[in-house]
Amino acid sequence: MTGIDSLRNVLELERQKGYTDKAVIGGLDKYLHKQAGQIRQSLVLSLNEVKTKELIPQLLNGFDELNIAKSNYGSYGVDERKRWMTNVFGWLNKLEKTTKTNSSQQPVVSSWKAEAEPGQKRREDLDSPITVIKGITPNVANKFAKLNVRTVGDLLYLFPRRYVDYSRRKPISELIEGEEQTIIGMIWQARVATLGNRKGTEAIVGDKTGNIRVVWFNQPYLAKSFRTNARIVISGTVGLFKGHKVFESPEWELLKAKELIHTGRLVPVYPLTQGLYPRQVRKWTKETVDGYIWQLSDFLPSEIKTHCQLLDLPDAITQVHYPDDLTMAERARGRLAFDELFLLQLGVLARKRDWKEGQPGNAFHIDQEVIGRFLQCLPFTLTQAQERVLQEILTDLKQAKAMSRLLQGEVGSGKTVIATLAILIAAANGYQGALMAPTEVLAEQHYTNICGYLSQVGTQEPSPRLRSGQGSEPGEGTIRCYTGFLSRPLTIALLIGSLSSSEKERLHDRIKEGKVDIIVGTHALIQKEVEFKKLGLAVIDEQHRFGVLQRSALRQKGFNPHVLVMTATPIPRTMALTLYGDLDLSVIDELPPGRQVVKTKCLEPQYREKAYTFLHRQVSNGRQAFIICPLIEESEILEAKAATTEYERLSREIFPDLKLGLLHGQMPGNEKEEVMRHFRAGELDILVSTSVVEVGIDVPRASVMMIEGAERFGLSQLHQFRGRVGRDKEQGYCLLIPEKLSPEARERLRLMEKVHDGFALAEKDLEIRGPGEFFGTHQSGLPDLKLAKLTDLHSLELARQEAITLFQSDPNLKKAEHQPLRQQLSRVWAGGAEWS
Ligand code: ADP
Ligand code: MG
Numbered sequence: 150m151t152g153i154d155s156l157r158n159v160l161e162l163e164r165q166k167g168y169t170d171k172a173v174i175g176g177l178d179k180y181l182h183k184q185a186g187q188i189r190q191s192l193v194l195s196l197n198e199v200k201t202k203e204l205i206p207q208l209l210n211g212f213d214e215l216n217i218a219k220s221n222y223g224s225y226g227v228d229e230r231k232r233w234m235t236n237v238f239g240w241l242n243k244l245e246k247t248t249k250t251n252s253s254q255q256p257v258v259s260s261w262k263a264e265a266e267p268g269q270k271r272r273e274d275l276d277s278p279i280t281v282i283k284g285i286t287p288n289v290a291n292k293f294a295k296l297n298v299r300t301v302g303d304l305l306y307l308f309p310r311r312y313v314d315y316s317r318r319k320p321i322s323e324l325i326e327g328e329e330q331t332i333i334g335m336i337w338q339a340r341v342a343t344l345g346n347r348k349g350t351e352a353i354v355g356d357k358t359g360n361i362r363v364v365w366f367n368q369p370y371l372a373k374s375f376r377t378n379a380r381i382v383i384s385g386t387v388g389l390f391k392g393h394k395v396f397e398s399p400e401w402e403l404l405k406a407k408e409l410i411h412t413g414r415l416v417p418v419y420p421l422t423q424g425l426y427p428r429q430v431r432k433w434t435k436e437t438v439d440g441y442i443w444q445l446s447d448f449l450p451s452e453i454k455t456h457c458q459l460l461d462l463p464d465a466i467t468q469v470h471y472p473d474d475l476t477m478a479e480r481a482r483g484r485l486a487f488d489e490l491f492l493l494q495l496g497v498l499a500r501k502r503d504w505k506e507g508q509p510g511n512a513f514h515i516d517q518e519v520i521g522r523f524l525q526c527l528p529f530t531l532t533q534a535q536e537r538v539l540q541e542i543l544t545d546l547k548q549a550k551a552m553s554r555l556l557q558g559e560v561g562s563g564k565t566v567i568a569t570l571a572i573l574i575a576a577a578n579g580y581q582g583a584l585m586a587p588t589e590v591l592a593e594q595h596y597t598n599i600c601g602y603l604s605q606v607g608t609q610e611p612s613p614r615l616r617s618g619q620g621s622e623p624g625e626g627t628i629r630c631y632t633g634f635l636s637r638p639l640t641i642a643l644l645i646g647s648l649s650s651s652e653k654e655r656l657h658d659r660i661k662e663g664k665v666d667i668i669v670g671t672h673a674l675i676q677k678e679v680e681f682k683k684l685g686l687a688v689i690d691e692q693h694r695f696g697v698l699q700r701s702a703l704r705q706k707g708f709n710p711h712v713l714v715m716t717a718t719p720i721p722r723t724m725a726l727t728l729y730g731d732l733d734l735s736v737i738d739e740l741p742p743g744r745q746v747v748k749t750k751c752l753e754p755q756y757r758e759k760a761y762t763f764l765h766r767q768v769s770n771g772r773q774a775f776i777i778c779p780l781i782e783e784s785e786i787l788e789a790k791a792a793t794t795e796y797e798r799l800s801r802e803i804f805p806d807l808k809l810g811l812l813h814g815q816m817p818g819n820e821k822e823e824v825m826r827h828f829r830a831g832e833l834d835i836l837v838s839t840s841v842v843e844v845g846i847d848v849p850r851a852s853v854m855m856i857e858g859a860e861r862f863g864l865s866q867l868h869q870f871r872g873r874v875g876r877d878k879e880q881g882y883c884l885l886i887p888e889k890l891s892p893e894a895r896e897r898l899r900l901m902e903k904v905h906d907g908f909a910l911a912e913k914d915l916e917i918r919g920p921g922e923f924f925g926t927h928q929s930g931l932p933d934l935k936l937a938k939l940t941d942l943h944s945l946e947l948a949r950q951e952a953i954t955l956f957q958s959d960p961n962l963k964k965a966e967h968q969p970l971r972q973q974l975s976r977v978w979a980g981g982a983e984w985s
Contacts, residue, residue, distance in 0.1 A: 152184060152191035155439050156217075157241055160234060162443045162463075168230040170223055172443075174464050174473065177222045183408070185218035195244070204247050211240045274444055275302035282433055282440075289429075295422040304437045305445065305466050307430075308485070308935060309417030312478060315384030315400065316414050322358035324387045324394055331384040331413045332356065333404060339375035354381060361387075363396040371401075380404035384412035408471075410435045415472050434470050442467055448969035449488070453951050460484040486937035490948035493934070495970075496978040497730025498956050501553075510551030510709050511685055513578045515543050522634065523573055526605030527566065534739035535563050541735045542571050542713065546686075552711035555729045558737030559907045560717045560872030561744060567737075568688045569599050571713060576666040577635055580685025580710075584669045585703055587691050589645045589818070590825040594847055595690065596627075596643040596669040603631045603639065610638060627652065628665065644670035644679070647819050653678075675702040683707070689714040717872070718865055720911055723945045738908075746905045747871050747881040751859070751898040753890070760884050761803050764853055768807055768834045772852035772879065776837045777870060778813075779858025779888060788839050789815035795857075796837040804835060812838040840866070842873065849877045859885035859901075860894035864914040868907050915939075 159180060163172035173180040192212055196205050215237055222230060279285050279293055279301055293299070298307050319330045334354040342351035344364055350371040352363045363383055365371050375381070385399025402412045410416070410431050419430045447454075447462035454461065460468065465484035472478035524531065531539065538556060545552035558564045572582030584599075586592040603609075610630040628642040642665045644656055653673070659665050663682030668674065684707025704712050714732065725734055752760060764774045778795050781788035796811040810824045810833040821841070828836045829848050836842070840862070854874045859867065867885070875881015885898050897917065904910055937944065955967075962971040 152188035153195060153241070153244070154191075156184070156188050158440075158443045160237060160241075164234060168227050168234070170230075171461070174468065174477070178220050181217040181220045181222070187405075188217065192244070201247060208240075208244055208247065211243065215240060274441060275305070276300050279304055279433075282436060284429070285433060289425070292422055292424045296420055296425075301437055301441050302445075304434060305441065306935070307419060307434065308469055308482075309419050311418050312415040312472065312475075313384075313400075313418060314475075315412050315416050316474070318413060320358040321354075321356050321361050324361065326387050326389050326394060329384070329386050331382060332361070333380065333382050333413070334361075336375050336377055336379050336381050338377060339372050341369040341372045350375070352381075354383060361394055361396065362390075363399060363401075365398050365401075368398075374403070382409055382412040384416065408435075410471065415475065415478060417470055438467055438470050446969050448973040449491070450955065450966060450970065453491075453955070457487060457947065457951065459487055462488075482936050485935075486941075486944060487948060489934050489937040490944055491952055492974055492977045493727065493937075494730070494949045494952035495956065495974055497727060498952055499974075500731040502956075502960065510549055510711060511578070511580065512549040513546040513574055513580070513685070513711075515547055515574060516577050519573055519577045519635070520570060522606055523570055523602065526602060529741060531566070532563065532737070532739045532741055534558075534737040535567055538735040538737055539567050539570060541733075542567065543574070545733070546571065546574055546711055551709040552686075552713065553732050554713050554735055555725065555732040556713060556715045556735045556737070557720075557725065558715070558717065559740060560869060561876060562717075562737040562740055564715045564717070564737060565595060565598060565690070566602075568690070568713060568715060569602060571711075572599075572667055572686055572688060573634075575686040575711070576639060578685060580683050581660070581663065581665065581681050581707075582667050582686040582688070583674055583681070583684060583703065583706070584667070584688045584690065585674050586669070586671060589647060589671055589822045590829070590846060591690065592643060592645055592669055592671045593826075594829075596641070598847075599641060599667065599669065600629055603634060603641070606631075606633055608633050627656065628659070639667070640665045641667040641669070644668055644673050646671060646673045647822060648673075675706065679706065681706050684710045686711045686713065688712075691716060717869065717907075718911065720915070721908070721942055723942050723949060724915075724939055726949065727939065727945060743878070745875055745878075745880055747854070747875040747883050749871065749883040749885065749902045749905075751885040751887065751895070751902060754886060754888065757886055760855055760886065763882075763884070764835065764855065765804065765807070767853050767882075771850065773828065773831065773833070773848060773850045774835045774853035774855065775842060775851060775870070775873060776835060777842065777854070777856040778837065778839050780840055780861040782861075785814045785839075789813040792837060792839045799835070799837060807834040809833065810836045812836060812841060814839055814841045842870070846873060847876055848873065851876070851881075852879055853882045853884065855884040855886065857886050858888045859898060860887040860889065860891070864897065864900060864910045864917070865907070867901055868910050871901075872907075 159172050159177070163170070163177060166172055170176050189212065192209070196208065217237075220233075222233060225233060274281075277300060278290065279298065280287060280290050281301065282304070285293070290299070293304070296307060298304050314329060315331045317328075317330050319325075319332060321332055321334060324330055324332065332354065334356040337353040337355050337360065339350060339352035341348055342364070343349075344351070344366050347367055348369040350365045350368055352372075352375055353360055354363050355361070380403065382402045382404050383396055383399045384401075385396050387394050388397050389395070390397075400411045400416065402409055411428060417431060417434070419427065419434065421427065421430065442463045445463050445466060449459065449462065453459070459465075460480050460483075462484070465481040468477045468481035469485060472481060538558075542552070542554065542556075545554060556564055556567065568584060572584060575582040584592075584595055586595055608631065610632055627644070627648060628640065631639045631641070640659075642656055642659070644653070644660075648656070656665070657678050657680070660668060661680045661682060668681075673679070687703045687707065687710045689703060689712070704710060714729075720728070722734065722736075764776075767774060776795075776799065778788070778792040781791060792813045793811060796809060800809045810828055812821060812824050816824075824833075824836070825846065827833050829846075831850060851874045854870050856862065856867065856870060862870075867883075871881075871883040874883065883901070885901060887894055887898060890898075897913075900910065900913060904913075939945065959967055962968075962974070
């Protein structure tokens, strides 16, 4: 891209923007004054191409008469601006006519012309492979591909990680050792020199105030580029060598007419990959920004830009790469981050709308009698929060639209009861209800609990046997039948992987024939062999343990069943609405009364013995305890080994008189389940475990949770662990034993001692660790965020509000002015079908 080309592009843009002086940041004059030299230089070069040499003086004079180095465009009125523009274009056209490098070599300009009727053409250049940029060979392009940069447009969106501030220019005599500074000087001398034992380049650079030695290690070839008397810009940190100031391997740039990109400014630091070098990447991003930015149409409606005080897109992209100053860099990032969140929110809203509109559902009749009968048999009354959420769910179930609801609630807040009621309603309506849990133990627990509730009211009938042969006592097993609840017998079954294949088969048959009303299970529920006769409601417990795919797999087992997903990992509302934007949100924000707070204490490692004594005493009083081993993120195998060693040590040296169990991720599934079963049955006193200890597990007699290496876990995770104890009237205890206690870790763990509200802890946790750990945004099918942070709730809320407003005015983005936005949306949301 030559100076002339950019001049033309900028002026076209300015014309397009209605002579508002908005084509470039800081105004056209600033641009012209800065670029005049380069434009003239590129003019001189292009004059070589002029066929009729007699025209050359005329063209040069014509240019000088335009006097763009001293333009005064900003001060003109619109008419004057138009006149001035016509003048310049007159000259540009003359130049174009006389040179042979017309359209074929100026794709940028020609394609814009096609854009005169607004349309798709314009993006074509941005969608071209980056190899159209000079110097980017296919080989280099492969390296860029590793950074997910394939097209020109991608390169515009390759954002710097950060900037190095080389904007502080100093006279040589005033350089300060140890600071990042920039000088502009003349090369007195440059030569290949031996530095250490390696060849490098050494130069003496001087300005009016003095001289300084500059060396580049291992780069002898630079010497050739440094002609004596050339002007050079040096940016870097000043060091001291034998008492003299020196720049060691600084950034450098020969001072020509063009803009500085490596020195003397905020210099962008790009993500790199092997074989890509900072100087090259800067050169290419600069060329791309200069050459293509004007093709980028701003897809944001202008009301939103005004309302949120956002930069225009071309400005934002220009400034994010080569910012005028840090404020501009911030504003640029702000605009681009807004785009990400706004597009995210729009997509999420569209998904939700499509789901709701596109999915007719089964309207259930709500039989108050069934509900009353069930509530009566509970040994407690529902909390207000449970009541509220129950009503929300019942309201959904009454609709002829499929429910799609997320139920959030603290550990122990009583989500299961609510889910059970919903399932009963489905059954009362002649539909099947399924409850899927992430582990067998949890599924079994739900099964036992639900059966427990049902047996309070109904009478258990001899159940149809699944296990062949004798041996199994009647009533035990994986299917039970209750009368007295509905007008017909109610059948409930447990479907888990560890059933024998003949048991599974028989159960599959019954489910298919519609002979089972309630099915509780694990992933086994979504295997392809499982067919429901009439699935009306699917409930997914501990939803974050499942991916979206598994979620939708269960959903697809029925004809648009109502879906309720539950999670005990609380996240702030705005974030929940974003991540699970296709779901409605219910929150149980109240624990059942009398639930005691688990006493939490952070102990220095030297008090570990005391902790053991405490555990021992608790066990003697008939309680049980967990000991969690430190998290080893790099390797589950190492973690399992460490846990095994710890288990052996504890069994032998500390608690030889007690029964200990071991649980880790490397054990086969059925072994794990077996250990948990023993523990739950009270056959083990202490369970030594890695972090795999099941979420959602209810072991009423467990009263102590001791966590080794506590500082390695996130707060939410610690809170989940803590939720495993103190589940009945007895006091629960949580002992945190950090391995190393940095001041930050101490502060974090202190929070655990003081804060018992899972939401507050989750928010803190998000602040500290970011959402990546919380929810794989990758698996959630959401677009990637490069600049925006899901933890920035304020921005998230702002983008959401703007998206909602826009959505209300033009839900299908049909308005002409929203077409660019619509296109951008389908680009960002790969599954952009929602918008077609
Ligand atoms: P979670 O929300 O963690 O899934 P659960 O549904 O497992 O919670 O409930 C935890 C315990 O609290 C269970 O033993 C349940 O019977 C009990 N529970 C649920 N609701 C109430 C209530 N309103 N009052 C007292 N106990 C309750
Ligand atoms: Mg639960």
